[in-house]
Amino acid sequence: MSIRRDRYEIRFSGEGGQGVILGGAILAEAAILHEGRFAVQSPQYGSRVRGGPTKVDVIISDLPILFPRATKIDFFLALAQMSYNKYANGLADDAVLLIDANLVPNVNENGRYVHRLPIVEIAKVELGNEVLSSSVALGAVIALTGIVRPDAAWKAIEARVPAKVKELNRKAFERGLKAGESLKG
Amino acid sequence: MSGNAVIAEAAIAAGCRFYAGYPITPSSEIAAVMAEELPKVGGVFIQMEDEIASMGAIIGASLGGMKALTATSGPGFSLKQENLGFACMAEVPCVVVNVMRGGPSTGLPTLPAQGDVMQARWGTHGDHPIIALYPADLTEMYWQTVRAFNLAEKYRTPVILLSDELLGHMSERVEIPDASELTIIDRRKPDVAPDQYLPYDVKTELVPPMANFFEGYRYHVTGLTHDETGFPTEDPDLAEAQLRRLMLKVSANADDIMEWEEDGLADAEVAIFAYGAAARSARAAIAELRAAGIKVGLFRPITIWPFPEAALVKAVSHAKALFVVEMNMGQMIREVERGIRDVPIVGIHKVSGQPIDPEEIVLTVREFLEGKVTLPQKAVYQMSV
The missing domain is CATH 3.40.50.970 (Thiamin diphosphate (ThDP)-binding fold, Pyr/PP domains)
Structure with missing residues (x-):
């Protein structure tokens, strides 16, 4: 897959509490701090912090970024149906989507590539904690897009998560990477 | 961060x-x-x-x-x-x-x-x-x-x-x-003895030195109009002098306080006035319009108050139009209109809670250049995107 180097737009969406905004911050930090590129992370959420639809736009570029919100999304992640419904707009014609296979049943593919992965189930059942969802998702996003190097992303995750859950997050991130690789086929 | x-x-x-x-x-x-x-x-x-x-x-x-x-x-x-x-x-x-x-x-x-x-x-x-x-x-x-x-x-x-x-x-x-x-500025302290200190002196300088409490100086602090010592007064001469000095602290030092950015205005046929988040939208729109060969420049006040009116007038006076982009119903546009006499002003305003999409600015500028925006106009409500 060829990546737009001048402006690659990613949107993560989900429910408040799933960690998508933090996931976006980690991705931007990986690009800025560990790859020396430009990135912005711009979240949006409502007054209802937990349970309401949230999204975060991450734009990564070789050049300074003027407008900090996505206008033509290259990659869209949805971990909840309501956030898909609300925020799956402004997608590029060739946008790639990654959706939670269980939680986002209704997707309008419209000729676009839609990857399905039971992200929250992997975190909850396989790894034992739903809060690992965003690390699983990050791994899958990075495998699918190659937007930052996995080691850069891991350094950024490591800097953000508490020491006692570092190992769990590493497992989750690697599980996501593996799943993303196999989705690519 | x-x-x-x-x-x-x-x-x-x-x-x-x-x-x-x-x-x-x-x-x-x-x-x-x-x-x-x-x-x-x-x-x-x-x-x-x-x-x-x-x-x-x-x-x-x-x-x-x-x-x-x-x-x-x-x-x-x-x-x-x-x-x-x-x-x-x-x-x-x-x-x-x-x-x-x-x-x-x-x-x-x-x-x-x-x-x-x-x-x-x-x-x-x-x-x-x-x-x-x-x-x-x-x-x-x-x-x-x-x-x-x-x-x-x-x-x-x-x-x-x-x-x-x-x-x-x-x-x-x-x-x-x-x-x-970094240059770090600290308040200037008095160099006179505590019994000679006048915290609100009107005679010698616009910004009298400021003594910190607990350092040997004591003075009266009030919201009432006060004399040089800080105690309330209704003396008309003092009342007038104190308020004039208060205002002059900023207006007489406006050149030191005002900062703004001018980008690409020298050859611009269209100028955009924007600040804060809206300036991000404006910059992206300008990049797109310039890439299409349309000469657009940005005037961006960094100091909003005092308002850098003279600099704005000078920078945009040769433009065919000035677009004022704000995430409100039209506030700074009034300030812009006070200074600009000969350049048509078009407002682009948005209050939906969403930032202004650069494309919305691009479209409005293009419509203007194609003669689709009727001038002169009071833009505040017409051009809301």
């Missing part, structure tokens, strides 16, 4: 050692970082019972000699106005951050707007001097936060640092300067 975190870090670098506040979205992260970081440098963080008390607390801290900060958003900014006026009148340096969200009232708590730019100027009653700064990117946010403290100390007056939800919550690459690169 988010815009709010940048403000907190820069405030500490500027020498701020006191924060009092009451959490309010979208400014709360400033308080969160200050609560974490201030104790590490020997500073004091207090979560107060409300917004009014927070403003009172920073005035007290500043009188005691500390550089003090509070941060809020629209509803809290309204509550702070009474004490903000007190700080102007009693000449107490302090910095008030307003991370703007949609209004009026509690409005859109988590979404950006620029509806408080006039409140920053005239929110508190009576003629009063005010300085308000409004950066547009996070490296500039750092520098302007430091500058806000410097101007407060230098001119012995409150400084308002404006931001908005978009800048406050977004993160981007920030070049944090080394401490040695």
